[in-house]
Amino acid sequence: MTMTDTFAIELIDIDKRFGAVHANNKVCLQVKQGNIHGIVGENGAGKSTLMSILYGFYQADAGQIKVLGQSHTFTDSHQAIAAGIGMVHQHFMLVENFTVLENVILGSEGGALLANGMAAARKELTRLADVYGLKVDLDATIDSLPVGLQQRVEILKALYKGAKILILDEPTGVLTPQETEELFRIFDALKQQGVTIMLITHKLREIISVTDQVSVMRAGQMVAHRDTCDTSREELAKLMVGRKVLLQVNKKAANVRAPLMKVKRLCVADDQGVMRLNDVSFELRAGEVLGVAGVSGNGQTQLLEALSGIINMTSGSVEVLGFTMDAKNPITPDKMRQIGLAHVPEDRHRMGLITHFSASESALLGYHTDPKINSGIWLNKNRVEDNCKALMSAFDVRPADPHLKSANFSGGNQQKLILAREMERNPDVLLIGQPTRGVDIGAIEFIHQRIIDMRDAGKAVLLVSVELDEIMSVSDRIIVLCDGQITGRIDASDADEKTLGMMMANALDPIDPLKTMDDQLASTQQASAQENQV
């Protein structure tokens, strides 16, 4: 039996449902031994579910798993490890205040007394480090190591447990470009030693530069398998996003007026110091819908949260409705609502509503201090319910029962309730994240029409969505985010999937955001000299 003839991993007709969600639909996959195999797909395409099945976290409803030619059923991850599979999670599974050595032997200590196991492990790890070029100080504590080295420890840990097949879930998400380069160099060394690598990512650039084969998932299905040398970023982007029925939205030409929001050189760093938004500048004008396209996780969440005052920006400034916000002078979300900025959050369960609360209480979120609902200190229950009933009838929320627990509404109706709450108070600026995620077709049309109505009433709408169809049919102008930067600006009338896909993968020449900003300022209105220098 020669090495190249065997498949390291063979998945046959893997099927997995979570209730109504068909997370994996008859997924087949063959990974050649000693290759680097990429799996790409948007968030929610089913990549993580598939890998969890392979690693024994979930069990498939149907289908077969073969590892190195042998059939397996994994009921927990120990069995997968025993079969030679190692996994490096996106979020590391390391004990922060343990040393590297202690972390590696965790789970395979080798007896009640640590000393023997430690000595043996030290020897083996030194060998592994030499063979694969995975140099790391075994006695350093994890919290003293940079993220790139912590990841290296994860890889060592998997190899130490005898992994012949390494699965890496979004490994570069937390790495700097230099650390990424280093990781890819390690991939090469591993490959040369016959280790098979499965790389799960939505970064097409990385797929093209390191993998041998690539498989594309969309909506729970494997839609394509390609040899990396025969494909392109452009094709992969198209495959990932897919072509769906373009929902037609009735809309007149936009009657664009003065800008209501000016975002200048906005930067947002997360707790780890990674730049989630980098130098983002744009204007949002009355009477238009500005679409923000991009593969999920490229800074859209941070954009919405920074603009609505939920998170603080690191630098830059935002002028909105006559107020200016910057790193030193934040505007709180409640103040934003008062001045006329409403926000429909991307994740309705995490932010949009409180699932334990009744619909009438969820319909109050963000507006509980409204004098119209309070009489003195009393939060007037009748008015709270009337408010909810009015919202429910305006947006056709079913069932129209203000007492029903928020969790018991369907996704579409929850979303309509949130949209009603944010839109019915007639804000001047509306930020909307993923308005139709998990919403049925009928409701989608209704929601799109409401957004267009807002636009026609002279309001400014910022629409963030990972659905390209939605972006193209609802927006008037589109900006594209990739890695926290604006990598494309285009009028919706000029946009097609191909161009947007290229922009989303940052395959076009990057556009200088500052220059574009200046162009816009010059063309739309007289800008003060001061602003030009910002």
Added chain:
Amino acid sequence: MNRDTRIAWINRLLLPLLNIITAFAVTAVVFWLIDVNPIEAAQVLLYGAFGYEEGIGYTIYYATNFIFTGLAVAVAFHAGLFNIGGEGQAYLGGLGAGLAILLLDPSLSAWVFIPASIIGALFFGGLWALIPAYLQAYRGSHIVITTIMFNFLAASLMVYIMVHVLRETGQMTPQSELFPTNAWMPFVHDVAAGFGYSIEASPLNMSVLLALVCAVLVWFFLWHTRWGYAIRATGKNGSAAVYSGIKPKRIIIVAMCISGALAGLVSVNELVGYQHRLIMDFHLGYGFGGIAVALMGRKHPIGIIMAAVLFGILYQGGAELAFEMSNISRDIVVVMQGLVILFCGALEYMYRPWLIRTLAPVKQAAASQEVATEVGA
């Protein structure tokens, strides 16, 4: 009855009931092991708690303390905070109430003294909770750790103050001088006598009314004001609260101060209502008991009142038991209380999966829906 209503009833009524029955069943085994007839013991206990007027008075008197601390723990719970500093807050509340009375002119009327002592108890109890709250909100120190440490700080502080500052002149016992009689919270039997009813004397005083008023106020505050809304929103979903513009730091401070203030009121019942002087260790057990009361009462004032009465029964009936039966010491109360806490608190949901499986079985479609939401979340 649809499934949601059934589950609601299981959660609200059946589960606490089964938990208590289990606790009593295990208590019965303990009695049987120490050669006490459990049925006889139960009779003595119930007679002690309900059999005569004085017993009833004691039961309600103890329950009053548990209502205060139960409400205190519940308010913090609703904000997503676990206040286990009720002991210290109650103790410091006593200092507040005592100082308010001792520093005022003894000739003043009860209309001044009683409100002043209540305010003193609220203020000092709240203040003692404010420090851990501040540390949690602005310094990230975990409230469970700080509140429990503040119980010890309170105990030490009070020893110092009682021995060196407030001890009655010429006395060796660390207790303050007697409060002036017009500073005493009226006893219920005295008030009843005023209306022409004759009740046996007991420590039960008008603080019980204060406890009921507090229960109503807490209910109103949490469910019928915008501040209560903000507290509950923060406790249920912190991210949604931040999204809505609620400031979690402020919520921590407000909820903890209210919680501490309510715990402080224990001293009004104990000191202003019964002991009539500032003494040591009047608060022992009520702060921790309040946690069990709040959990058993499902964090709702009505449930808390019911749970507090149960604990009052255990306290008073247990004392009677120790008095009547030679081979039982007063510590049996602690055992019973411990078992109730074990089954109603720690093992709160032990029967839940089984109850739901048998009484509210899932239809197939509904089941998959639930899994989907869990995965989605």
